Amino acid sequence: MEIHHQHHHDPPQHKEKPWKHYAIEFLMLFLAVTLGFYSETLRESIVERSREKEYMESLVQDIQADTTNLRNEILLGKKVSARLQHLNAFLNADSATVDQEKLYQLQLGVGRVVKFRAEDRTAAQLKNAGNMRLIRNKAVSDSILNYWMILSVLDEISGRLDYLRGNASETADQLFDNRYVRFSDPLHPLHSEVTVLPNAKLISEDKALLALYSNRRTGVWIVLNNYISSMEEAQEAAIHLIDLIRKEYHLE
Numbered sequence: 001m002e003i004h005h006q007h008h009h010d011p012p013q014h015k016e017k018p019w020k021h022y023a024i025e026f027l028m029l030f031l032a033v034t035l036g037f038y039s040e041t042l043r044e045s046i047v048e049r050s051r052e053k054e055y056m057e058s059l060v061q062d063i064q065a066d067t068t069n070l071r072n073e074i075l076l077g078k079k080v081s082a083r084l085q086h087l088n089a090f091l092n093a094d095s096a097t098v099d100q101e102k103l104y105q106l107q108l109g110v111g112r113v114v115k116f117r118a119e120d121r122t123a124a125q126l127k128n129a130g131n132m133r134l135i136r137n138k139a140v141s142d143s144i145l146n147y148w149m150i151l152s153v154l155d156e157i158s159g160r161l162d163y164l165r166g167n168a169s170e171t172a173d174q175l176f177d178n179r180y181v182r183f184s185d186p187l188h189p190l191h192s193e194v195t196v197l198p199n200a201k202l203i204s205e206d207k208a209l210l211a212l213y214s215n216r217r218t219g220v221w222i223v224l225n226n227y228i229s230s231m232e233e234a235q236e237a238a239i240h241l242i243d244l245i246r247k248e249y250h251l252e
Contacts, residue, residue, distance in 0.1 A: 052134040055122060056249045059144070062119040063238045070116055070235040077114040077228040084110050084221040091214035098205065104180060104196040110217060111169055112190075114224060115158055116231055118151050137248050143241045150234045157227045164223055168216035175213055177203050 087106040126132050126144075135141040180200035183192040245251065 051131070052136065053249055055126060055131065055134065056140075056245050057251060058122040059126075060242055060245055060251060062122050063147075063242050065119045067235055067238050067242075069119075070231050070238065073114055073116045074228055074231050074235070076112065077224060077231065080110060080112050080114055081221060081224050081228065083108075084217055084224065088214060088218050088221060091210060091217070098202070098210070100202050100205075101196060101198065101200045103202070104176065104200045107172065107176065108181075108194050108196070110220075111165065111172070113165070114161070114227065116154060116234075118154075123148065140241075140244055140248055143237075143244055147234070147237045147241050150230070150237050154227070154230050154234055157223065157230055161220065161223045161227055164216065164220045168213065168220050171209065171213045171216055174209060175202050175204060177201065 083106070087103075087110055090103065090106055126135075132141065132144075135144065177200070180197045182195045182197065183189050184195075185192040
C-alpha cells in the first residue's frame with residue numbers, strides 16, 4: 001500500500017515595517033495638518049485685515065460727515081445762545097413796564113432746535129457684531145472709544161436740552177399770540193423772514209409768568225452753552241481721530 005505523506009505549508013511570514021517608516025508617516029501627516037491649519041489661519045488673517053481697513057475707511061467717511069454736522073450745529077447754537085442772552089437781559093431788566101413789541105422781536109428764534117446727530121452706520125456694525133476686535137491698533141481703538149464716549153455725553157446733554165426747551169415753549173404759549181407774527185413763507189418757516197406786527201400784545205402780563213419764562217429760557221441758555229462746548233470737544237476729537245486713522249492705515 002502506498003502511503004501519502006501530508007505536506008504542511010507554513011503561513012507566509014509578514015515582515016514588520018521598521019519604526020522609522022511609521023515615524024515618517026506620522027511626520028508627514030503632522031506636517032499636512034499643521035500646514036493646513038496655518039494656511040487657514042493665514043487666510044482668515046488676510047480676510048480680517050481687509051475687513052479692518054474697510055471699516056476704517058467707512059468710519060472716516062462717517063466722522064467726516066460728523067465734523068460737517070457739528071460745525072453747522074455749533075454755528076446755529078451760538079446764534080441761538082446770543083438771542084437767548086439778549087432776551088434774558090431784557091426780561092431781567094429793572095423796568096416798571098415791558099416793551100411788548102420788542103419782547104416779541106427778541107423771542108423770535110430762541111426756540112430753534114440745536115441737535116447734533118452722529119452718523120452711526122459704521123459704529124453700529126463695530127459695536128453690535130463685536131467687530132471692534134478687528135481693530136489691532138490700540139491707539140486707534142482707544143481714540144474710537146473716546147470719541148464714542150464724547151458722543152454719549154452729547155446725547156445726554158441733548159436730552160436735557162430738549163426737556164428744558166419744551167418747558168420754556170409751554171410757558172411761551174401762555175405769553176405770545178401768534179396772530180402778531182407773520183412768516184414770508186409759512187410752509188418753510190425756518191427759511192422765512194419773520195415780521196412782528198406793530199403794537200403786538202402779550203396774552204398775559206403777569207409778572208410771575210414772565211419771571212417763570214425768564215427762568216426757563218435762562219436754563220435753556222446755560223445748558224445750550226454746555227452743549228456747544230461739548231460739540232466743540234467732539235469736533236476736536238473727530239478731527240484727531242480722522243488724522244490718526246489716515247496715518248495708521250495709510251489712507252488718502
